[in-house]
Amino acid sequence: MVSRSQPTRARSPEAKRAREAAILDAAARLATVNGIRAVTLTDIAAEVGLHKSAMLRYFETREEIFLRLAAAGWVEWSREVRERLAALAPGAGGGDGGDSAHAANGADPEPGPRAAAGLLAETLVARPLFCDLLAHTPMTLEHNVSLDSVRSFKVIAIAEVVAVGEALRRVVALTPAQAGDVVATATAMAGALWQMAAPGTALRRLYESDPDLAHAVVDVAPRLTGILSALLRGYGADGAGRPADQVE
Amino acid sequence: MVSRSQPTRARSPEAKRAREAAILDAAARLATVNGIRAVTLTDIAAEVGLHKSAMLRYFETREEIFLRLAAAGWVEWSREVRERLAALAPGAGGGDGGDSAHAANGADPEPGPRAAAGLLAETLVARPLFCDLLAHTPMTLEHNVSLDSVRSFKVIAIAEVVAVGEALRRVVALTPAQAGDVVATATAMAGALWQMAAPGTALRRLYESDPDLAHAVVDVAPRLTGILSALLRGYGADGAGRPADQVE
Numbered sequence: 019m020v021s022r023s024q025p026t027r028a029r030s031p032e033a034k035r036a037r038e039a040a041i042l043d044a045a046a047r048l049a050t051v052n053g054i055r056a057v058t059l060t061d062i063a064a065e066v067g068l069h070k071s072a073m074l075r076y077f078e079t080r081e082e083i084f085l086r087l088a089a090a091g092w093v094e095w096s097r098e099v100r101e102r103l104a105a106l107a108p109g110a111g112g113g114d115g116g117d118s119a120h121a122a123n124g125a126d127p128e129p130g131p132r133a134a135a136g137l138l139a140e141t142l143v144a145r146p147l148f149c150d151l152l153a154h155t156p157m158t159l160e161h162n163v164s165l166d167s168v169r170s171f172k173v174i175a176i177a178e179v180v181a182v183g184e185a186l187r188r189v190v191a192l193t194p195a196q197a198g199d200v201v202a203t204a205t206a207m208a209g210a211l212w213q214m215a216a217p218g219t220a221l222r223r224l225y226e227s228d229p230d231l232a233h234a235v236v237d238v239a240p241r242l243t244g245i246l247s248a249l250l251r252g253y254g255a256d257g258a259g260r261p262a263d264q265v266e
Numbered sequence: 267m268v269s270r271s272q273p274t275r276a277r278s279p280e281a282k283r284a285r286e287a288a289i290l291d292a293a294a295r296l297a298t299v300n301g302i303r304a305v306t307l308t309d310i311a312a313e314v315g316l317h318k319s320a321m322l323r324y325f326e327t328r329e330e331i332f333l334r335l336a337a338a339g340w341v342e343w344s345r346e347v348r349e350r351l352a353a354l355a356p357g358a359g360g361g362d363g364g365d366s367a368h369a370a371n372g373a374d375p376e377p378g379p380r381a382a383a384g385l386l387a388e389t390l391v392a393r394p395l396f397c398d399l400l401a402h403t404p405m406t407l408e409h410n411v412s413l414d415s416v417r418s419f420k421v422i423a424i425a426e427v428v429a430v431g432e433a434l435r436r437v438v439a440l441t442p443a444q445a446g447d448v449v450a451t452a453t454a455m456a457g458a459l460w461q462m463a464a465p466g467t468a469l470r471r472l473y474e475s476d477p478d479l480a481h482a483v484v485d486v487a488p489r490l491t492g493i494l495s496a497l498l499r500g501y502g503a504d505g506a507g508r509p510a511d512q513v514e
Contacts, residue, residue, distance in 0.1 A: 156461040210454040213404040252500030
């Protein structure tokens with residue numbers, strides 16, 4: 019009611035949250051189409067139908083908006099990857115992830131590491147905006163935002179790394195530190211490979227058109243799957259011969 | 267002689283190269299102290315004693331300068347890592363990297379993969395400016411530069427990835443594609459981990475001061491060594507049972 023006198027301002031907490039969600043949705047739409055790099059605060063304001071100065075009541079910078087999207091991306095990716103990992107775990111009936119002692123043997127190819135690697139790569143590649151956010155987060159997003167925003171983002175991202183790591187450890191024999199490094203490698207390499215491969219960029223066109231570079235065009239999903247599969251099997255080989263209770 | 271009438275312009279090819287080298291050295295010095303992100307074209311001009319407009323005769327943008335430094339960084343890192351890998355290779359007398367068939371067995375820990383992983387990580391961590399350049403290259407440097415500059419950089423970087431990959435394959439049983447992925451992972455993760463860990467940044471101080479984040483402070487060298495060691499051993503395990511002539 020109060021807001022009627024100032025129609026552009028969302029006064030109630032619910033209205034404020036709805037406005038924030040509309041801004042985040044608009045930013046996600048624009049970034050999905052054009053890439054994060056190209057999206058300005060003015061673009062987002064225009065997309066959501068607000069003046070730029072009104073936007074600043076909700077988010078201080080474009081980086082703060084993309085950091086919030088990155089946090090949401092971590093939560094959403096983590097939920098799907100954990101559900102799908104749970105279906106691979108022993109006793110889930112969905113597959114033969116193998117018990118830890120067996121997976122740690124490393125003597126012959128185990129389906130657990132390969133399936134987990136494929137699942138990590140596939141769920142990341144299916145989320146091009148999240149890959150773009152992963153590539154931008156360390157380089158840009160942590161610099162034009164308040165330390166409070168960075169802290170909120172980091173606490174969420176670290177919690178999801180731990181949660182995905184725990185789900186991985188039910189499928190492949192890993193220490194908690196190894197599981198965290200697998201998740202860090204998966205997400206960092208997804209961002210890096212996606213940056214090299216993003217279709218429609220001048221860089222991609224250069225690669226495709228130049229005989230010296232055409233062979234370097236990156237096909238993200240199989241490459242990331244290969245790297246993560248080897249990483250997981252390597253950790254399994256590291257654990258060979260250790261008593262199962264030390265693989266903690 | 268001709269240049270006397272215009273003392274700020276380097277006329278001869280030699281003088282032009284010397285001026286370019288002075289600009290690159292100045293940029294490297296400033297970036298080593300302050301980080302690439304903080305260094306502007308004006309800063310570099312001041313450090314080398316040129317007016318900014320005179321700088322533009324040699325380099326169009328700060329990104330072009332850093333892309334040239336990145337190319338030089340690839341060449342320099344590649345040379346050292348290949349020399350040190352050669353000392354690990356069978357017959358070099360310096361170690362027991364193992365022949366390919368043995369390294370591919372994967373049944374018990376081989377010194378080749380661990381030594382190669384440690385060497386890759388150690389040589390990268392010893393080059394903080396190169397790590398900073400590696401983190402910035404895909405995100406920033408390929409955007410404010412001409413496609414010709416990007417092409418020159420890419421041709422150099424890809425050649426060094428191939429060269430380091432070939433040196434790796436004399437120490438660890440890898441296909442050429444696997445060797446390339448090891449080098450890509452080593453350099454991308456060195457850039458990513460270095461960004462997370464760069465001392466003196468606001469982010470690092472936040473991590474160190476916050477009880478919820480302190481455990482996430484990254485110690486780059488051991489973490490990168492662990493990831494690369496597992497990756498190399500995993501590829502070795504992948505190759506188990508293949509005839510040696512198929513591991514090409």
